[in-house]
Amino acid sequence: MVSVKRVGDSFVAEVSDFDLSQDLTAETWQQLHDAYLEHKVLYFHDQKLAAKQLCRFGERFGEIVPHTIRRFWHEDDSRITVLSNRIEYGKPKGIKDAGSFWHSDWSYLERPANVTMLYAVEIPTEGGDTLFCDLAAAYDALSPAMKERLASLEYVCQYRYHKDRNHPESRWQIMTDEERAESPERTRPIIRTHPETGHRSIYVFDGVTGGVKNIVGLSEADSDDLLAELYEHTKQPQFQYRYEWRGAGDLLMWDNRCTMHAATTADLPPTHIRELHRISTLGSIPA
Numbered sequence: 001m002v003s004v005k006r007v008g009d010s011f012v013a014e015v016s017d018f019d020l021s022q023d024l025t026a027e028t029w030q031q032l033h034d035a036y037l038e039h040k041v042l043y044f045h046d047q048k049l050a051a052k053q054l055c056r057f058g059e060r061f062g063e064i065v066p067h068t069i070r071r072f073w074h075e076d077d078s079r080i081t082v083l084s085n086r087i088e089y090g091k092p093k094g095i096k097d098a099g100s101f102w103h104s105d106w107s108y109l110e111r112p113a114n115v116t117m118l119y120a121v122e123i124p125t126e127g128g129d130t131l132f133c134d135l136a137a138a139y140d141a142l143s144p145a146m147k148e149r150l151a152s153l154e155y156v157c158q159y160r161y162h163k164d165r166n167h168p169e170s171r172w173q174i175m176t177d178e179e180r181a182e183s184p185e186r187t188r189p190i191i192r193t194h195p196e197t198g199h200r201s202i203y204v205f206d207g208v209t210g211g212v213k214n215i216v217g218l219s220e221a222d223s224d225d226l227l228a229e230l231y232e233h234t235k236q237p238q239f240q241y242r243y244e245w246r247g248a249g250d251l252l253m254w255d256n257r258c259t260m261h262a263a264t265t266a267d268l269p270p271t272h273i274r275e276l277h278r279i280s281t282l283g284s285i286p287a
């Protein structure tokens with residue numbers, strides 16, 4: 001029996017006494033997968049996972065997609081991306097900050113990430129927490145009238161869209177023509193139905209990677225107002241959970257289809273070394 005304990009109000013659970021490097025039986029896999037769908041965010045302590053073992057577990061959830069930025073691929077397996085603020089031989093060892101703003105991974109791609117896993121290699125004594133928001137609970141808390149209004153609305157987004165294309169967070173100026181061509185505008189539903197559970201969630205994010213431009217069919221002012229209202233609604237503390245990393249060997253995983261998250265690494269002091277191995281799997285087109 002897999003031991004699972006809910007730690008947040010509406011989501012997040014700890015799985016204890018579990019070794020993720022082992023071969024999973026069909027029954028154990030089923031229990032873990034059920035826990036993942038039910039709690040949306042799971043964490044495990046004291047794991048010991050070589051690159052291949054992390055990928056073998058991740059693969060159970062779908063195809064692991066290597067990160068666009070090749071220079072931070074893990075040397076043992078290119079499907080792993082290194083997140084790190086360590087400087088080695090004068091060069092950054094990994095991505096220093098993978099997103100200190102609310103987002104859901106790859107929401108701007110045709111097929112966004114399904115699960116993301118972070119495996120801790122080195123954790124500072126303080127700082128570097130990861131924040132989560134339960135977007136299914138946020139949806140449930142909407143008024144019936146608002147649910148109805150949002151049901152058929154869609155928005156347009158594009159990777160790193162910012163009203164000011166010269167804004168440093170936009171990255172638009174430093175992208176190659178090829179990279180820009182690979183990041184076209186996409187239309188997304190504001191309310192996403194989870195393909196496995198059938199539960200609905202809000203699926204719109206104000207972090208710059210999400211690159212939300214406007215809601216289709218509304219005036220610019222109405223679109224801006226409604227987006228602001230949704231961002232304010234989803235960011236209420238009752239939908240949130242703060243994951244404080246315990247140490248090396250932690251494995252944290254989340255379902256991007258019904259949650260959003262934010263790193264807090266933008267201001268992590270360079271003396272506080274934090275290093276994680278990251279994978280994401282290919283999800284379905286949001287609907």
Ligand SMILES: O=C(O)CCC(=O)C(=O)O
Nearest residue numbers: 098099129130263264278
């Ligand atoms: O570093 C973190 O806490 C989270 C980073 C993140 O957003 C990601 O890996 O998708």
Ligand SMILES: [Fe+2]
Nearest residue numbers: 098099104105
């Ligand atoms: Fe992320």
